[in-house]
Amino acid sequence: MxxxxxxxxxxxxxxxxxxxxxxxxxxxxxxxxxxxxxxxxxxxxLIAEPEFARDCLEDAALKKRIMENLISQGEKPTPMMVQKIFNQITSSREIKNTLAAIEATGAxxxxxxxxxxxxxxxxxxxxxxxxxxxxxxxxxxxxxxxxxxxxxxxxxxxxxxxxxxxxxxxxxxxxxxxxxxxxxxxxxxxxxxxxxxxxxxxxxxxxxxxxxxxxxxxxxxxxxxxxxxxxxxxxxxxxxxxxxxxxxxxxxxxxxxxxxxxxxxxxxxxxxxxxxxxxxGSPMKPPASSLGTELRSYRIRRRMTLVENPFLHDHTIAGTPVLPATCAKSWMVNGCEEIYPGYRYLSCKEFKVLKGITFNETLAQEHILELQEVAKSDGDFVEFQTKILSKNAQGKTHYHFSSLIRLVRQMPEAPIYQEMDLTEDHLITKTGKEFYQNGGLSLFHGVSFQGFTKVLNATPEKLTAECCWQEISAQQQGQFPVKWHNPYIIDLSTQTLWLWLNHFHQEVCLPGQLTFSEQYLAVPFNIPFYVSCEIKNKTDTGATANFIIHNRQGQIYSRITAAKAVIWPMKAINN
Structure with a gap:
């Protein structure tokens, strides 16, 4: 109400x-x-104004009069005594001024x-x-x-x-x-x-x-x-x-x-x-932490379940919920940022999917994020080698994801995407939810990862899409909340390669390696943004592409270059 x-x-x-x-x-x-x-x-x-203080408005002059008045009464004024009387007088004046200002309005x-x-x-x-x-x-x-x-x-x-x-x-x-x-x-x-x-x-x-x-x-x-x-x-x-x-x-x-x-x-x-x-008002950003000179290492443990991460139901492959690679990257990014407040994620190198995390009977009791500092300069940057791993019941270690994460103290200015093309060719006519309908080569992603509005244009070398990701609840995000890095939008941006493969080759793919990615600005949600997917190479078993997330003026929020995807059999993708 x-x-x-x-x-x-x-x-x-x-x-x-x-x-x-x-x-x-x-x-x-x-x-x-x-x-x-x-x-x-x-x-x-609220005290009556002493006679000696009337018409004395300067702080220094008022304190002098307070001292003179105390001396005239036989007192030996101390700074504390003077300040106490000064505070009483100025406080009463402020209260009276407030009352007068209110009543001057007719109140x-x-x-x-x-x-x-x-x-x-x-x-x-x-x-x-x-x-x-x-x-x-x-x-x-x-x-x-x-x-x-x-x-x-x-x-x-x-x-x-x-x-x-x-x-x-x-x-x-x-x-x-x-x-x-x-x-x-x-x-x-x-x-x-x-x-x-x-x-x-x-x-x-x-x-x-x-x-x-x-x-x-x-x-x-x-x-x-x-x-x-x-x-x-x-x-x-x-x-x-x-x-x-x-x-x-x-x-x-x-x-x-x-x-x-x-x-x-x-x-x-x-x-x-x-x-x-x-x-x-603005967020209360903490001051930058001192990096020190010693290269340190950290381990962060997490028990992941379907119950705690409802969004996983929107990312199922062959009927099984699978952790999106972008969520693994998000855990890495957030883990690094939490160690050094005041430093922010800028880039990621050589992000690799080594062994996906599936939420079935093979799911480990806990997963470990290992962070090893490999280089840093106080007030400038810090770089981490990161890995996500787990151990099975027999004690065998499984490595799931790895990457090199760089945090910086000062973000560079967001560049402009010079090759931006927002003209519409109407080659792909699907809109909105039509991209995610069952059947054919439609995208398998549930609502947490949906956001295509329309494909603006598509050629054998490039596809540009208009997107609008609607924010999901904190409960839905679970252990992978949207912060500076938004794993749901980054996943959405890579779906443009899927659309391109669908249209030109009737194939589908899964992520293999994000060779290099960087972020300059937070990607907005609940309002439109654009993704340009540049195809760099295509073989029978894989594809290489760039993904640029930008606004209508070409300002780049985030981009991934030379991302490698693996062509996947359709029967392995469909539920």
């Missing part, structure tokens, strides 16, 4: 953390769009000094104000704390400080305000909860609980517009010059305050798409 309730002058919002910082700016923007009533919650006390605003983790005081103070404002119709939960440290340095107190403000704060708000009376519930979460971030394990946990809470509350109260906004970094006072520089180096975008505040307003508009969880 989609919430359609419009905010109106009688709407009453409780906003935790709403008197200062980013949450205050969002509240002001909301009041400008639709003046209503706001109850702002914050831990800071009404009340401020309550209370800690949202204190259930008793929160309930008591809220009830007193609600008697003036009327029943609360919306909550914006923006309160939060930080205690950034590496996990081994975090204390129990650090965790409690961060966790309770987010999670206990939400529970307390919902214990004071019945969820069934709410028309809007907005939770300020973070991309840290969605992507993770170094030094913020507690913050990530707390925000991910907010994300899951949003989904649960929406299920229980479908009449309420519930949204958890996973914010990225804001260009605010907390965003220091040093932090900005670090974000830029990591490729993390920063949200301008005006734009971010408007995005909150958009999320509360009934005409806007009502998603229960949205991400606004």
């Amino acid at each position: 989609t919430a359609t309730v419009q905010i109106n002058p009688s709407s009453v919002f409780v906003v935790s953390g709403g008197a200062k910082g980013i949450t205050a700016q969002c509240t002001i923007k909301l009041a400008q769009q639709q003046p209503c009533k706001f109850i702002l919650l914050g831990r800071s006390e 009404k605003a009340e401020y309550i000094s209370v800690d949202v983790t204190d259930t008793v005081k929160l309930k008591e103070k809220l009830n007193n104000v609600i008697q003036k404002t009327g029943a609360v119709t919306g909550i914006i939960h923006g309160a939060g704390n930080l205690a950034d440290k590496l996990i081994e340095k975090k204390t129990e107190q650090d965790f409690e400080k961060v966790y309770t403000a987010k999670v206990q704060g939400l529970e307390n708000l919902l214990s004071c305000i019945k969820p069934e009376q709410l028309e809007h519930l907005v939770l300020f979460s973070s991309v840290t909860g969605f992507y993770g971030n170094i030094g913020q394990t507690d913050y990530a946990i707390a925000n991910e609980i907010l994300n899951k809470s949003a989904h649960l509350i929406k299920q229980q109260h479908p009449q309420c517009h519930v949204v958890a906004i996973n914010w990225g970094g804001w260009d605010s006072g907390m965003m220091t010059t040093e932090l900005k520089k670090a974000f830029v180096e990591r490729g993390i975008g920063i949200i301008p305050v005006e734009i971010g505040a408007q995005m909150l307003v958009n999320e509360l508009h009934p005409a806007y798409k009502n998603d229960t969880q949205v991400v606004i």
Whole structure:
């Protein structure tokens, strides 16, 4: 059910953390769009401005006056004493400015000094104000704390400080305000909860609980517009010059305050798409790890089953589910990338299918991914020799796949495919699902690997197809999730050789070796892209081809060169 309730002058919002910082700016923007009533919650006390501080707006001058006032009272001022009084004055000023800015729009605003983790005081103070404002119709939960440290340095107190403000704060708000009376519930979460971030394990946990809470509350109260906004970094006072520089180096975008505040307003508009969880901002990419000088080796073990990997039912040969070679490559790529965050897969050499993995009685209890570093240069690249192997009940080792994977710190610019040809010759007239219908030489792939829209043109030397791969669920992807490398789209791209063989030679094939492949950009899904298959050689037993995945302007996402395929008997392919 989609919430359609419009905010109106009688709407009453409780906003935790709403008197200062980013949450205050969002509240002001909301009041400008639709003046209503706001109850702002914050831990800071609202104090009367001391006489000595009036009209003193410069930080240095204000601190000087604080020192002079302390001395005049016979005190010996310390930096800590001065800073404490300075914080009280500037905090009160910010709260008063927020209240004034809200009321300047024609809206009404009340401020309550209370800690949202204190259930008793929160309930008591809220009830007193609600008697003036009327029943609360919306909550914006923006309160939060930080205690950034590496996990081994975090204390129990650090965790409690961060966790309770987010999670206990939400529970307390919902214990004071019945969820069934709410028309809007907005939770300020973070991309840290969605992507993770170094030094913020507690913050990530707390925000991910907010994300899951949003989904649960929406299920229980479908009449309420519930949204958890996973914010990225804001260009605010907390965003220091040093932090900005670090974000830029990591490729993390920063949200301008005006734009971010408007995005909150958009999320509360009934005409806007009502998603229960949205991400606004860039992924929290970790800084590049140091490669060191020693060439290391790693072993990653995995137990693979059909139950855990439903997509395998869409890749069966002779009635038996078979692991696609592109999924094996994806495991290799992801395994390498996880070792060195900040480095990304660029190329793969000599990928070989040595012995396929079939999901029948021969399936091993576990498979092992071996990664051996063969070359690296810190801040530049690292190269791995990779192998996937297993052992049978007798202890005999079987090697299934091997390759040489290269990760780089900086991706090169995506090249342009100069030989692109998108003209249509209507030689192959099948479209969409017709490519995968049973019978004849149709493709055997199930929905997880389907995506042909149409063949644009085909000659004895080349075939170009328009494709659109529809994203499958995380559950369907199982142990082979789409990340930078998309094994389902790469498999789809190689099916162009199958189509070419079907049409010109009435034959089929299976992959043998991907001599060289590289990726410059993530291949988009749910929107069209193009695959150009260049035939380099064809014999009775095999074929060699290039596969170029590109957009309509010729920009190359990914390409495979000199791929070798084995011509296969039809009876071995058909189910």
